[in-house]
Amino acid sequence: METTTNKSDLKTDWIYSPAPESTDHIRINQRYDLFINGEFLLPEKEKYFETINPANEKKLADVAEADQADVNTAVTAARKAYENVWSKMDPAERGKYIYRIARLIQERAREFAVIETMDGGKPIRESRDIDIPLVSAHFFYYAGWADKLEYAFPGKQARSIGVAGQIIPWNFPLLMAAWKLAPALATGNTVVLKPAETTPLTAMKLAEIIQEADLPPGVVNIINGDGKTGRALVEHPGIDKIAFTGSTEVGKLIMKTVAGTGKRYTLELGGKAANIIFEDAAIDQAVEGIIDGIFFNQGHVCCAGSRLFVQESVAETVISKLKNRMETLIVGDPLDKNTDIGAINSKMQLDKIKMYVDIGLNEGGTVYQSSCKLPEKGYWHAPTLFTDVSQSHRIVQEEIFGPVLAVQTFRTVDEVITKANNTPYGLSGGVWTDKGAKIFKVSKAIRAGVLWANTFNKFDPSSPFGGYKESGMGREGGLEGLQPYVNLV
Amino acid sequence: MSKRENIKKTYKLYIGGKFPRTESGRYVKWIDPKNSTAVNICRGSRKDFRNAVVSARSAFSGWCSKTAYNRSQILYRIGEMLEGRRSQFMDELMLQGESQKAAENEINQSIDRLIYYAGWADKYQQVFSRVNPVALSYFNFSYPEPTGVVSAIAPEETSLIGLVSIVAPIITGGNTVVVLASETKPLCSITFAEVLHTSDVPGGVVNILTGYRSELLEHFSSHMDVNAIVYCGSNKDEIKIVQEKAALNVKRPIVYSDENWLDNKGQDPYRILNTLETKTTWHPVGI
Numbered sequence: 001m002e003t004t005t006n007k008s009d010l011k012t013d014w015i016y017s018p019a020p021e022s023t024d025h026i027r028i029n030q031r032y033d034l035f036i037n038g039e040f041l042l043p044e045k046e047k048y049f050e051t052i053n054p055a056n057e058k059k060l061a062d063v064a065e066a067d068q069a070d071v072n073t074a075v076t077a078a079r080k081a082y083e084n085v086w087s088k089m090d091p092a093e094r095g096k097y098i099y100r101i102a103r104l105i106q107e108r109a110r111e112f113a114v115i116e117t118m119d120g121g122k123p124i125r126e127s128r129d130i131d132i133p134l135v136s137a138h139f140f141y142y143a144g145w146a147d148k149l150e151y152a153f154p155g156k157q158a159r160s161i162g163v164a165g166q167i168i169p170w171n172f173p174l175l176m177a178a179w180k181l182a183p184a185l186a187t188g189n190t191v192v193l194k195p196a197e198t199t200p201l202t203a204m205k206l207a208e209i210i211q212e213a214d215l216p217p218g219v220v221n222i223i224n225g226d227g228k229t230g231r232a233l234v235e236h237p238g239i240d241k242i243a244f245t246g247s248t249e250v251g252k253l254i255m256k257t258v259a260g261t262g263k264r265y266t267l268e269l270g271g272k273a274a275n276i277i278f279e280d281a282a283i284d285q286a287v288e289g290i291i292d293g294i295f296f297n298q299g300h301v302c303c304a305g306s307r308l309f310v311q312e313s314v315a316e317t318v319i320s321k322l323k324n325r326m327e328t329l330i331v332g333d334p335l336d337k338n339t340d341i342g343a344i345n346s347k348m349q350l351d352k353i354k355m356y357v358d359i360g361l362n363e364g365g366t367v368y369q370s371s372c373k374l375p376e377k378g379y380w381h382a383p384t385l386f387t388d389v390s391q392s393h394r395i396v397q398e399e400i401f402g403p404v405l406a407v408q409t410f411r412t413v414d415e416v417i418t419k420a421n422n423t424p425y426g427l428s429g430g431v432w433t434d435k436g437a438k439i440f441k442v443s444k445a446i447r448a449g450v451l452w453a454n455t456f457n458k459f460d461p462s463s464p465f466g467g468y469k470e471s472g473m474g475r476e477g478g479l480e481g482l483q484p485y486v487n488l489v
Numbered sequence: 490m491s492k493r494e495n496i497k498k499t500y501k502l503y504i505g506g507k508f509p510r511t512e513s514g515r516y517v518k519w520i521d522p523k524n525s526t527a528v529n530i531c532r533g534s535r536k537d538f539r540n541a542v543v544s545a546r547s548a549f550s551g552w553c554s555k556t557a558y559n560r561s562q563i564l565y566r567i568g569e570m571l572e573g574r575r576s577q578f579m580d581e582l583m584l585q586g587e588s589q590k591a592a593e594n595e596i597n598q599s600i601d602r603l604i605y606y607a608g609w610a611d612k613y614q615q616v617f618s619r620v621n622p623v624a625l626s627y628f629n630f631s632y633p634e635p636t637g638v639v640s641a642i643a644p645e646e647t648s649l650i651g652l653v654s655i656v657a658p659i660i661t662g663g664n665t666v667v668v669l670a671s672e673t674k675p676l677c678s679i680t681f682a683e684v685l686h687t688s689d690v691p692g693g694v695v696n697i698l699t700g701y702r703s704e705l706l707e708h709f710s711s712h713m714d715v716n717a718i719v720y721c722g723s724n725k726d727e728i729k730i731v732q733e734k735a736a737l738n739v740k741r742p743i744v745y746s747d748e749n750w751l752d753n754k755g756q757d758p759y760r761i762l763n764t765l766e767t768k769t770t771w772h773p774v775g776i
Contacts, residue, residue: 137624154616155757248739255736260729269739424738443770447637451770460623464631464769469716470739478621478631480767488759 016330019337021124026114028201031062034070034224035207037077038217044069049224051200054121055334055343055378063200066223068232074192074221075238078163081218082190087160089216091188095146098185100213102139105132108209112174112202117334119201120173121343121379122297124335134459135178138477141461142182145482149187152479158486160188161264162240165233169246170196170345171300171401177203179476180243181220182461187485189241190219194233197226198346231257239263243484245302248399248425248470266474266484268302268466270399271427274420275305275456276410276442279313281432285454287321290405293430293456295329295383298341299403300349302471303428305456307396308385308407309416315409319387326370326383333375341403344379353381353402360386360395360404391422399425413438417445426468430456449475500675502531502699503682505544506692512536517700519675522586530675533700535708538640538667541696542714545638545665548693553635553663557611564607564661567688571600574684578649581677585648598751599653605756606657613662613758613765621769628772633765635663636741637716640709642702642731644721647750648674652681654750655719656695658760664717667696669709675699702727710734710742717741717764721748 031048033040048062066074086094105112112135113128122131149158164184168176173195184191195203207222223229227250234242234257244254245268258265275293277286293305310318334342344350361367365386374380385405389396396406410416420429428450431442443451449467452458459465464480466472474484501508513534520527531537552560571578575596582592618632639659644651648671659666670678682697698705706727710718711734720731723746735742743763748755 153759156759252736252739255739256733259732259736260725267739439772443768444634449766449768451768453770453772455627455771455773458623458625458627458771460621460625460629462621463623463629463771464621464767466767468636468766473739473741475767478769479619480631 016338018333020333021114021117021128021335021337023114023118023335026111028061028115032200032204032224033064034066034074035204035210035222036070036074037221038211038215040207041073043067049197051119051198053118054198054345055375057377060119060201063204063224065225066229067225070223071192071229071232071236074223075163075165075236077218078190078192078221079238081216082163085216086190086219087188091147091149094188095143095186097213097215098139098143098146098182101209101215102136102143104209104213105136105139109133109136112205114335115205116174116202117342120170120199121334121345123339123342124337125339126297131172131175134461135174138175138178138461139182142186145183146186149482149486152482153486153488156488158187158482159489161485161487162189163238164189164191164241164243164485165236165239166191166193166243167230167233167246168193168195170199171297171302173199174202174206176245177206179245183476183481184243184485185219187482189485192221192223192233192239194223194225194230197224200224234258241265241485244268251472264484266476267472268476269470269472270425271302271304271467271471272307272397272399272423272425273303273305273428273430273448274307274309274446275430276416276420276432277308277310277314277318278431278433278438279311280434281454282434283314283318283321286432287318287325289430289432289454289456290322291325291329294405295341295403296457298344298381300345300401301457302399303450303457305430306400306405307420308405309410309419310407312409312411319407322385323368326385329370329372329383331372331374331380331382341383344381344402347379349401350379350381353400353404356395356398356400356402356404357384360389360393360406363389363393363395365389365393365395365406391419397423413442417442421445421447424470427466427471428452497528500528500530500679500699502533502537503679503685503695503697504537504541505548505696506686508682511700512540521584526584528676530699533669533698533705535705537698538705538708539712541667541698542638542640542712544693545667545696546714548691549635549638549665551691552660552665552694557614560661560663561607561610563689564603564610564657567684567690568600568603568607570684570688571596571603577680578677581680582649585674585676595647595650595751599650602650602653602756603657606661606761609758609761610661613761616758617762617765626774628774629769631767631769633662633762634768636764636766637664638714639664639666639717639719639764640712640715641666641668641719642706642709642721643668643670643678644748644750645671645673649677649681650750651721652678654755655721655745659719659764660690660694662761662765664764665694667698667709669702669705670697670699672700672702706730707734710740711737713738715740717743719743719745719764721745723747
């Protein structure tokens with residue numbers, strides 16, 4: 001008799017015809033300069049670096065690399081704009097500019113989605129349906145806060161801080177820019193933003209929109225470059241506040257660098273989230289949640305559900321269904337609307353993921369990968385899961401930032417809570433069960449900032465996001481997201 | 490008839506609900522400003538601090554899962570106990586060099602501060618919680634949770650109100666704490682431990698060490714099982730050490746400089762918030 005977990009249930013003979021998103025309406029310049037004081041300026045040393053499409057390794061554009069002198073110019077512009085214009089502006093008027101940015105992004109949403117996918121490798125389905133809509137929603141949400149800050153902090157008055165230096169990662173390039181810019185601007189601060197060096201393009205398109213929105217010059221400055229540029233920004237004495245999203249390693253470096261300077265900072269760092277499946281969960285939904293949890297955005301997600309804990313009694317069923325479901329994932333051209341899993345963001349990241357798979361194998365884990373065909377050009381990694389791993393394995397402890405899931409089992413609630421919390425990280429977690437009481441018990445006991453019950457990887461501008469422990473400090477999103485950008489007096 | 494000799498108090502540390510001497514066997518001779526009394530104060534060591542962190546960590550889950558009402562009553566009880574022992578604190582504060590008037594004021598403020606935070610214990614959650622109107626079919630809410638084990642360097646000048654002002658908000662929020670008492674005015678900090686001990690505060694929730702700030706500061710800042718550090722003072726070099734070492738495990742460094750703890754501005758619920766984390770939970774809406 002066939003069991004419900006038979007592979008033939010999900011595996012079909014259907015052939016998907018290519019369904020590529022059109023790119024003929026997309027304008028990408030050959031060269032992008034620095035966006036400082038409302039203008040596009042040549043970098044002091046006229047140095048440029050290439051940004052490529054990780055799905056085919058083709059160059060998309062040259063991008064200006066900002067050095068110390070350029071950082072200085074940007075910070076000076078931001079300071080002037082802060083003191084002369086932005087901090088003095090009627091908050092309601094400030095809000096209108098931010099609303100305008102939100103609207104302009106909505107109008108040009110498809111263009112942004114396509115460029116985000118070309119520059120970063122994520123599936124168009126995600127950039128089109130998740131990233132870009134959330135970007136405009138984020139600006140829209142915080143725009144409304146600009147003239148309502150007196151209601152946000154009972155008993156205190158919120159004052160802007162000054163110039164914020166913001167450094168963002170490559171996994172959600174424009175969304176992270178929005179998470180940083182929107183609350184900073186709403187609270188009256190000005191900004192120097194540095195996108196990640198592998199994904200600078202949508203931020204430069206955003207610079208165009210900021211011009212189009214007539215934002216006063218210098219309120220938002222966008223400069224590109226690698227870690228050196230970021231470092232120059234962090235160390236610049238004219239910066240009052242750092243906002244960083246990226247690795248825990250760099251986050252710690254930033255903490256050390258600004259120690260004793262009086263600079264404020266918020267950090268959104270790494271994670272190794274536990275996704276916990278209890279035996280009384282709706283198993284098929286849970287399997288979808290596991291897939292979303294780890295394979296969303298190729299696993300390039302700090303809050304990814306990269307540690308799966310399945311209750312022993314259902315482990316066999318869940319793992320077998322999970323493997324079946326992995327078989328159906330379409331890996332390939334990120335611009336194809338059918339694609340589930342796009343390209344790995346860079347060669348460096350691909351190498352890191354492969355290294356961790358080797359580590360997992362060497363430590364005795366059993367690997368399973370879907371049998372999908374990977375394109376020849378570009379950077380790709382098949383959806384991967386490991387069983388036969390335990391708490392001490394490096395692939396269980398360390399953040400991989402790729403489509404690699406470590407699966408463990410458990411028997412009791414207390415056991416899984418202990419295991420889930422056995423990590424220096426504390427960004428997110430998932431709980432799957434049909435019992436409401438169990439959801440509250442477990443989600444309260446998990447030491448992490450975002451808990452998803454019977455769902456995973458959901459985001460909203462009104463929902464605070466950020467970690468406990470080594471996953472960072474401060475929150476982005478929601479009312480909590482205002483606090484990192486104000487002094488309370 | 491011979492004159493009766495007083496019994497002198499031995500000042501010890503307060504770790505895990507017990508009053509041990511420092512494991513190091515070291516002491517600091519403390520002499521009051523008028524040169525009338527000398528006592529031996531424990532010179533706490535790194536090992537004492539580590540033991541205290543172990544106690545604080547094991548007390549954490551019990552303390553943070555107590556009901557807010559219960560925590561509120563325990564904070565109130567500390568205030569009651571302090572009120573009842575005011576004459577002892579008067580003596581010690583004056584021995585530490587305060588005038589009678591100043592000592593009285595400091596005790597009054599300290600008691601009132603405990604009552605102030607006792608009242609917050611079951612209210613800050615309401616002030617700092619939200620239901621977030623997400624644009625998806627989910628019930629989404631955020632609420633504050635304690636960050637965990639906190640280490641604290643108490644204010645040097647105001648040894649009773651200073652200690653109370655930083656310990657109270659930390660434990661009101663459900664954290665546990667290891668605090669280094671004022672180095673120059675240690676007496677009433679240790680006596681405050683006796684107040685805590687008779688106030689239904691579970692052992693390990695508050696641990697009090699004495700010793701040299703210069704020796705212990707780095708350990709308070711660098712311990713890998715401490716989630717936040719509260720530093721009181723305005724020494725720039727010390728602040729730098731605290732903030733630098735905090736990076737080791739992304740500890741939350743909270744610095745209180747130039748605070749007048751005797752003023753009402755030395756208390757507000759945002760001081761509770763400083764050692765809290767926001768947790769956000771998503772729950773689907775549907776059938």
